[in-house]
Amino acid sequence: MSVSPASASTRPPGGWWRPGPRRNFRWTAFVLAVTAVGAAVPTPLYPVYEIRFGFAAGTLGVIFAGYTAGVLLVLFLVAPQGERLGRRWLLALGMVLTAAAAVDFVFSHGVAWLALGRVISGMSVGATTSVATATMADLEPNHDQHHVARVAVAANFGGFAIAVLLSGLFVAYGPDPTQLPYLLPLAGSLVGLVAVYRLPETATALGTRPASWVQRISIPAPLRRSFWVAAGGIAACYALYGLFAALVPSYLRVGLGIQSPAVAGAVVALMFGMAAATQLGTSQVRDRRALLFGFPLLLATLAVLVAALVLASGTVLVGVTLVLGAAVGLTYMGSTTLADRIAPEDERGELLAGFYSAGYLSLALPTVGVAVASSFVGLPDAAIALGAVIAALVALLYVETIRTPTPPGGGGRPRNGGTRP
Numbered sequence: 001m002s003v004s005p006a007s008a009s010t011r012p013p014g015g016w017w018r019p020g021p022r023r024n025f026r027w028t029a030f031v032l033a034v035t036a037v038g039a040a041v042p043t044p045l046y047p048v049y050e051i052r053f054g055f056a057a058g059t060l061g062v063i064f065a066g067y068t069a070g071v072l073l074v075l076f077l078v079a080p081q082g083e084r085l086g087r088r089w090l091l092a093l094g095m096v097l098t099a100a101a102a103v104d105f106v107f108s109h110g111v112a113w114l115a116l117g118r119v120i121s122g123m124s125v126g127a128t129t130s131v132a133t134a135t136m137a138d139l140e141p142n143h144d145q146h147h148v149a150r151v152a153v154a155a156n157f158g159g160f161a162i163a164v165l166l167s168g169l170f171v172a173y174g175p176d177p178t179q180l181p182y183l184l185p186l187a188g189s190l191v192g193l194v195a196v197y198r199l200p201e202t203a204t205a206l207g208t209r210p211a212s213w214v215q216r217i218s219i220p221a222p223l224r225r226s227f228w229v230a231a232g233g234i235a236a237c238y239a240l241y242g243l244f245a246a247l248v249p250s251y252l253r254v255g256l257g258i259q260s261p262a263v264a265g266a267v268v269a270l271m272f273g274m275a276a277a278t279q280l281g282t283s284q285v286r287d288r289r290a291l292l293f294g295f296p297l298l299l300a301t302l303a304v305l306v307a308a309l310v311l312a313s314g315t316v317l318v319g320v321t322l323v324l325g326a327a328v329g330l331t332y333m334g335s336t337t338l339a340d341r342i343a344p345e346d347e348r349g350e351l352l353a354g355f356y357s358a359g360y361l362s363l364a365l366p367t368v369g370v371a372v373a374s375s376f377v378g379l380p381d382a383a384i385a386l387g388a389v390i391a392a393l394v395a396l397l398y399v400e401t402i403r404t405p406t407p408p409g410g411g412g413r414p415r416n417g418g419t420r421p
Contacts (some may be wrong), residue, residue, distance in 0.1 A: 025139040027195040029155045032132040034192045035125045036159030038185035040096035044265040046166040055111050061368035066115045068364035072128035080215040082131045083205040091196045095129030100187040102182040114393025122298050138202040149337045154279040161272035168265015218350035231355050232397040233335030235362035237328050239390050247383050274325025290334025295398035297327035302391045306384050
């Protein structure tokens, strides 16, 4: 159910728990952030797991890929039932799965446990991401869909940054590095369940029979050019995220001789924190304009990242991390706001399913690629080769973005704040 702008203006401002026009919107964003926390916490622990369980880099790539499998499984089979079963039910399922993944990691005794934990973590994200964003769209008092997209993306990146930073500190200085960090998603999911219980139900087709039990992908012909620009943008961001998360902890340990998980977590958190800050600080840069800024910045950053690998410079790595975060923030925001605005209301689910699928599939490829290739040619060469592939993709996308005019919209969300058409 939506809150009209008129009613929002007559109600007193509400806090997190007090009734108010933005309380439910904020708590839905919190639920979204909790799933990002659950997905991020294991990142600084993988070097510990490698030593403890004695697996190779290629195995680590397969463990990472389980996350994508979990996301896509739920995204296509469970999330489409949200309008029929209720969005609150799916959000609660996301919190339960987040807690279940944390419990699995706490009691892990081998590679199979880690892979299962990643699959469950991916399932929690698949159950929450699209449903939480749709719920936020209905609960935003002014129906400002750009604000919705901005907060949703900032919640994802911000949750990831906080979790990686704290997890790295727990691993470095805590009494039990493979258990203490998982208190974060466990506590967050419990609070999230309480928040979901207090949310209003915003599903629009409760109890109806679905047209299809599996989420279809459909892009109307007039929108395909803009769609591929948007999908390419999110694919580039997720590929860079996968490359960075897979590369940095190992590079710090092998290339720079820095063994501290706290430092590894801080560097990864720096990138995601900068991406979140960019989301919140560039409110007027969106759609195609954000991509025209973001793609060249990604290209330049990739070139400097390669230089940092060759020079083995920690200072250059920190600088490129900050710029990379800004570039990813702009590109991700441009992609999501463009896809959201061109999506027709009656085909919104089909178009966004294809959009997010492009991103999550791209997340797995760099992780697996770096892990496997580094066994044969070494970590720096594997990362440089994969970075060159991503750079070529980004260059092509930039050219296509220049050639693609700003679309008027596919009948979906308005470009600026205001009521839906």
